[in-house]
Amino acid sequence: MNFVCPVPSEAYETVTLAHGGGGKVTHRLIQSLLVPAFDNPALAALHDGAVLPWDGEQLAFTTDSYVVRPRFFPGGNIGNLAVHGTVNDLAMCGARPVALSLAFILEEGLPIAELRTIVESVRDACALLDVPVVTGDTKVVERGHGDGVFINTSGVGVVARNLEIAPQRVRPGDVVILSGPIAEHGVAILSVREGLEFETRIESDTAPLWPVVERVLAAGGWDVHALRDATRGGVASALNEIAEASSTGIVLDGAAIPVKDEVRGACELLGLDPLYIANEGRFVAFVAPERAGRVLAAMRSEPVAREARVVGRVVNEHPGTVRMNLAFGGSRVVDMLSGEQLPRIC
Amino acid sequence: MNFVCPVPSEAYETVTLAHGGGGKVTHRLIQSLLVPAFDNPALAALHDGAVLPWDGEQLAFTTDSYVVRPRFFPGGNIGNLAVHGTVNDLAMCGARPVALSLAFILEEGLPIAELRTIVESVRDACALLDVPVVTGDTKVVERGHGDGVFINTSGVGVVARNLEIAPQRVRPGDVVILSGPIAEHGVAILSVREGLEFETRIESDTAPLWPVVERVLAAGGWDVHALRDATRGGVASALNEIAEASSTGIVLDGAAIPVKDEVRGACELLGLDPLYIANEGRFVAFVAPERAGRVLAAMRSEPVAREARVVGRVVNEHPGTVRMNLAFGGSRVVDMLSGEQLPRIC
Numbered sequence: 001m002n003f004v005c006p007v008p009s010e011a012y013e014t015v016t017l018a019h020g021g022g023g024k025v026t027h028r029l030i031q032s033l034l035v036p037a038f039d040n041p042a043l044a045a046l047h048d049g050a051v052l053p054w055d056g057e058q059l060a061f062t063t064d065s066y067v068v069r070p071r072f073f074p075g076g077n078i079g080n081l082a083v084h085g086t087v088n089d090l091a092m093c094g095a096r097p098v099a100l101s102l103a104f105i106l107e108e109g110l111p112i113a114e115l116r117t118i119v120e121s122v123r124d125a126c127a128l129l130d131v132p133v134v135t136g137d138t139k140v141v142e143r144g145h146g147d148g149v150f151i152n153t154s155g156v157g158v159v160a161r162n163l164e165i166a167p168q169r170v171r172p173g174d175v176v177i178l179s180g181p182i183a184e185h186g187v188a189i190l191s192v193r194e195g196l197e198f199e200t201r202i203e204s205d206t207a208p209l210w211p212v213v214e215r216v217l218a219a220g221g222w223d224v225h226a227l228r229d230a231t232r233g234g235v236a237s238a239l240n241e242i243a244e245a246s247s248t249g250i251v252l253d254g255a256a257i258p259v260k261d262e263v264r265g266a267c268e269l270l271g272l273d274p275l276y277i278a279n280e281g282r283f284v285a286f287v288a289p290e291r292a293g294r295v296l297a298a299m300r301s302e303p304v305a306r307e308a309r310v311v312g313r314v315v316n317e318h319p320g321t322v323r324m325n326l327a328f329g330g331s332r333v334v335d336m337l338s339g340e341q342l343p344r345i346c
Numbered sequence: 347m348n349f350v351c352p353v354p355s356e357a358y359e360t361v362t363l364a365h366g367g368g369g370k371v372t373h374r375l376i377q378s379l380l381v382p383a384f385d386n387p388a389l390a391a392l393h394d395g396a397v398l399p400w401d402g403e404q405l406a407f408t409t410d411s412y413v414v415r416p417r418f419f420p421g422g423n424i425g426n427l428a429v430h431g432t433v434n435d436l437a438m439c440g441a442r443p444v445a446l447s448l449a450f451i452l453e454e455g456l457p458i459a460e461l462r463t464i465v466e467s468v469r470d471a472c473a474l475l476d477v478p479v480v481t482g483d484t485k486v487v488e489r490g491h492g493d494g495v496f497i498n499t500s501g502v503g504v505v506a507r508n509l510e511i512a513p514q515r516v517r518p519g520d521v522v523i524l525s526g527p528i529a530e531h532g533v534a535i536l537s538v539r540e541g542l543e544f545e546t547r548i549e550s551d552t553a554p555l556w557p558v559v560e561r562v563l564a565a566g567g568w569d570v571h572a573l574r575d576a577t578r579g580g581v582a583s584a585l586n587e588i589a590e591a592s593s594t595g596i597v598l599d600g601a602a603i604p605v606k607d608e609v610r611g612a613c614e615l616l617g618l619d620p621l622y623i624a625n626e627g628r629f630v631a632f633v634a635p636e637r638a639g640r641v642l643a644a645m646r647s648e649p650v651a652r653e654a655r656v657v658g659r660v661v662n663e664h665p666g667t668v669r670m671n672l673a674f675g676g677s678r679v680v681d682m683l684s685g686e687q688l689p690r691i692c
Contacts, residue, residue, distance in 0.1 A: 015456040020486030033462060034448075034482060037469040042445070042480035050480035052445055052502075055403045063447035063500055064483045099388070099398055101409035101500050102380075105451070110361040116379060123383040134388035134396035136380060139413045140366030141690060145493040154409055154447050154500035156398075344487060 020344075022232025022278070023337025027241075045166060046245055048089040048228065051159055058159035060095030062086060065152045069344040071118070074188045075203030076280075078151055079121030084208050084280060085231070085346060086153040087129060091213040092227045092283065094165035095157030097129060102153055103137040107146035118149060129208050131155075163217060167245035169225040175292035176250060176312035177285045179212065179305040180205070181258040182235055186277035186342055187266045196269075200262045207281030212302040216285060219298035223288035230282050231346055233337040236275040238284055239312075239322045240336040249318035252334065255327045256311045276337045278345040286314065366690075368578025368624070369683025373587075391512060392591055394435040394574065397505055404505035406441030408432060411498045415690040417464070420534045421549030422626075424497055425467030430554050430626060431577070431692060432499040433475060437559040438573045438629065440511035441503030443475060448499055449483040453492035464495060475554050477501075509563060513591035515571040521638035522596060522658035523631045525558065525651040526551070527604040528581055532623035532688055533612045542615075546608045553627030558648040562631060565644035569634035576628050577692055579683040582621040584630055585658075585668045586682040595664035598680065601673045602657045622683045624691040632660065 011028075018025035035044060042050035049062030064085050071078040087097045102122060106115065126133055159165070184205040191202055209229060216224055226246070230238040235257070243250045259267075259274045267274050281304060287295045292310065299308040322334040357374075364371035381390060388396035395408025412428045422430075433443045448468060452461065472479055505511070530551040537548055555575060562570060572592070576584040581603070589596045605613075605620045613620045627650060633641045638656065645654040668680040 012458055014458060015452045015454055015461065015486055017454055017486050017488065019452065020484060026484060029484065030482075033458075033465055034484075037465050038448075038472070038479040038482075040478040040480060042478065043482070047481075050445065050447075052480065054405075055401050055504075057401045059400075059405070059502065061445060061447060061500075061502055062481050063449045063498065065449045065451050065485045065498060067451060067485045067487050099396065099407060101396075101407060102384075103409045103411045103498055103500075105411050105413060105496055106361045106365065108361055108363055112358055112360060112379075115361065119379055119383050126384070132386040132388065133384040134386060134398065135393075135408050136376075136384075136389070137410045138366060138372060138375065138380075139411045139690075140361055140363050141413050141493060141496075142363065144490070147487060147491040150451055150487075150496070152409065152411060152449055152498035152500075154407075154449075154498075156405065156407055156502060158401075344485075 017343040018339045021337060021339060023237055023339060025339060027336065047166060048092040051093050060090050060093040060157040060159050062089040063152065063154040064089060065150060066346060067150050067344050068346050070192055071149055073192050073204055074201055076206040077118060077121050078149055079118035080125040081206050081280060081346060082151040082153045083122055083125035084206050086155040087131060088209045088229045090155050090157035091210040092229055093159060094163045094217060095159045097131045097155055097157045097210055099132055099134040100126065100153050100155045101135045102133045105146055105150040106138065106140045107148050108140055108143045110148050129210060162222065165224060165227055167226045167242045170242055170246035170248055170286045170314055172248055172314050172316045173289055174225055174286045174314040175289050175310055177287060177292065177296055177299065177308055178257065178311040179283050179299060180307045181260045182279055182282055183259060183263050183267060183274035183277035185280040186345055187263050189345055190270065190342060191266065198262050198266055202262055202266060205279055205281035207304045209281065209283055212299055212305045215298040215302060216295050220287050220291045220295040223291035224285060224295065226286040228284050230279045230284060232278050234276040234278060236334045237337045242286065243322050244320045247319045249315040250312055250322040251315050252312040252322060252324040254324045256309055258307055258309065275334060278342065280346065363689040364685045367683060367685060369583055369685060371685060373682065393512060394438040397439050406436050406439040406503040406505050408435040409498065409500040410435060411496060412692060413496050413690050414692050416538055417495055419538050419550055420547055422552040423464060423467050424495055425464035426471040427552050427626060427692060428497040428499045429468055429471035430552050432501040433477060434555045434575045436501050436503035437556040438575055439505060440509045440563060441505045443477045443501055443503045443556055445478055445480040446472065446499050446501045447481045448479045451492055451496040452484065452486045453494050454486055454489045456494050475556060508568060511570060511573055513572045513588045516588055516592035516594055516632045516660055518594055518660050518662045519635055520571055520632045520660040521635050521656055523633060523638065523642055523645065523654055524603065524657040525629050525645060526653045527606045528625055528628055529605060529609050529613060529620035529623035531626040532691055533609050535691055536616065536688060537612065544608055544612055548608055548612060551625055551627035553650045555627065555629055558645055558651045561644040561648060562641055566633050566637045566641040569637035570631060570641065572632040574630050576625045576630060578624050580622040580624060582680045583683045588632065589668050590666045593665045595661040596658055596668040597661050598658040598668060598670040600670045602655055604653055604655065621680060624688065626692065
């Protein structure tokens with residue numbers, strides 16, 4: 001039998017850091033407060049962005065705010081992260097990015113030189129993708145009422161007419177492909193915060209995913225069912241969201257999930273599970289089995305996904321649940337992140 | 347001769363509240379740091395939003411963050427303000443609003459009940475306009491690193507093919523119509539902050555402007571040249587922006603500008619000029635003279651603009667400058683707001 005746990009109503013009286021963690025508590029806030037208030041099919045799809053019919057085309061529209069701390073970290077900063085994050089949310093809808101908005105909430109006292117550096121990072125990230133910032137906004141709050149720089153980037157993009165990339169299209173038999181080794185963004189941020197030093201400097205994986213997604217779509221077309229970048233809450237939460245939205249089960253091969261040695265070492269030291277750590281340049285693709293080989297080859301042709309591999313499959317059993325086969329035999333449930341592991345990771 | 351003052355480079359070393367005030371300092375930040383970084387025609391138009399060609403249609407795209415303090419004020423709250431503000435920016439591009447995004451930056455400790463009230467205000471404001479929230483984001487920052495609730499709403503809308511609403515279309519001879527009495531939003535906010543009591547409670551004018559703009563466009567069509575809502579920096583800054591972007595002069599009739607008695611009284615008490623105070627439901631329209639009567643009548647048919655009136659005209663003289671004829675004779679320059687009058691007004 002198929003028991004589906006009813007979504008509990010919001011159990012907290014005040015906002016906690018966990019409400020922003022991307023795991024169960026965030027999920028519950030969205031399901032209990034936001035989805036009912038704004039009941040419409042685009043939002044209810046719980047996609048990374050909305051896809052709207054637009055004069056024969058399909059328009060993708062997405063938004064994200066960035067509050068990452070520290071603002072500068074190995075491999076990136078809040079500026080290029082904000083571009084990558086929003087372009088990636090569009091890409092996860094199958095959308096070519098067309099234009100971005102850029103809205104700053106600045107704290108009084110921020111050095112203008114630092115703002116300039118961040119703006120230049122935004123500019124460079126946009127230039128690389130040939131996506132313009134077409135509209136913006138700047139607000140300033142008093143010292144002590146913000147935290148240097150918060151950025152919101154929203155984006156519009158276009159989805160080809162012959163595509164439908166959505167969690168609801170995932171079905172038993174689909175192959176789950178992961179685009180590369182995981183947990184690098186979260187571990188890079190945490191090492192700066194905690195002043196940890198490792199033999200190799202661990203850098204964030206922040207990167208724009210549209211170029212590789214473009215290849216995935218060219219190779220897989222209609223047989224690409226869903227895409228999801230594994231940001232807050234990590235690969236575990238991304239897969240749980242898809243399992244829930246598609247009412248399917250997902251079986252992962254634990255041994256197949258790539259984690260770089262130094263990242264695994266850092267995670268062991270810190271007592272963290274890499275499956276729950278945020279990535280900013282990794283995604284999972286759900287593809288019909290007959291096209292999985294071509295899609296995998298297409299992914300590997302782009303540097304950002306050259307270590308892509310098949311990590312699991314979609315099954316009829318345990319709908320809404322992700323299970324992982326363990327290297328030493330047996331399997332375990334991979335639940336959604338509960339609570340907050342790393343606040344302000346993006 | 348036509349002297350155009352070169353834009354000075356950013357003279358500040360740190361961000362000040364004035365950078366968010368919507369006046370000269372904001373303008374300089376945008377012109378020295380942001381426009382050069384993201385050089386593209388849509389952004390350089392310095393419109394309230396971007397208008398992009400989109401498969402034969404025109405897509406409007408805009409973003410705004412809201413940091414208003416207090417979050418609840420007479421006549422509205424940060425939730426419906428965020429809907430009105432973004433819908434109004436779309437309307438100022440001549441765009442029918444199609445969809446909004448909603449992104450929260452919450453401070454740890456915010457009562458969930460308050461968040462719920464704000465979400466309900468967003469919902470109600472959207473329902474009235476029949477505009478869905480189709481995508482969203484929620485971030486949480488630690489106590490003391492935010493201020494309760496910041497909201498970003500971005501919006502997409504569609505501009506009819508036969509319209510071009512842009513500051514650059516303003517030309518000498520155009521009639522300037524103001525949609526109603528000014529300065530109510532700013533004075534309402536300030537009275538709460540300062541604990542001022544007046545005989546009549548002064549309420550914010552926050553309101554959605556698409557319904558009246560729809561009538562304006564139906565009545566004026568191609569002869570409607572530009573629209574601008576008079577938010578941060580007030581009517582004075584809105585008119586200066588248009589004068590600069592169109593390289594025309596604007597002459598205002600000081601006696602024609604409507605200000606309610608209690609608002610004028612409050613401004614006198616506080617030493618503020620109503621022309622510089624933020625509005626959230628007032629706009630100026632620049633219309634070819636032969637259609638001005640029809641447009642004015644159309645505006646007055648909507649309650650939100652029933653006190654609309656002609657307040658000035660566009661001239662060849664003093665390009666880039668707004669002058670106001672005074673009731674007792676003579677005239678004065680109405681400059682853009684310099685510095686910050688009321689921080690966190692929206």
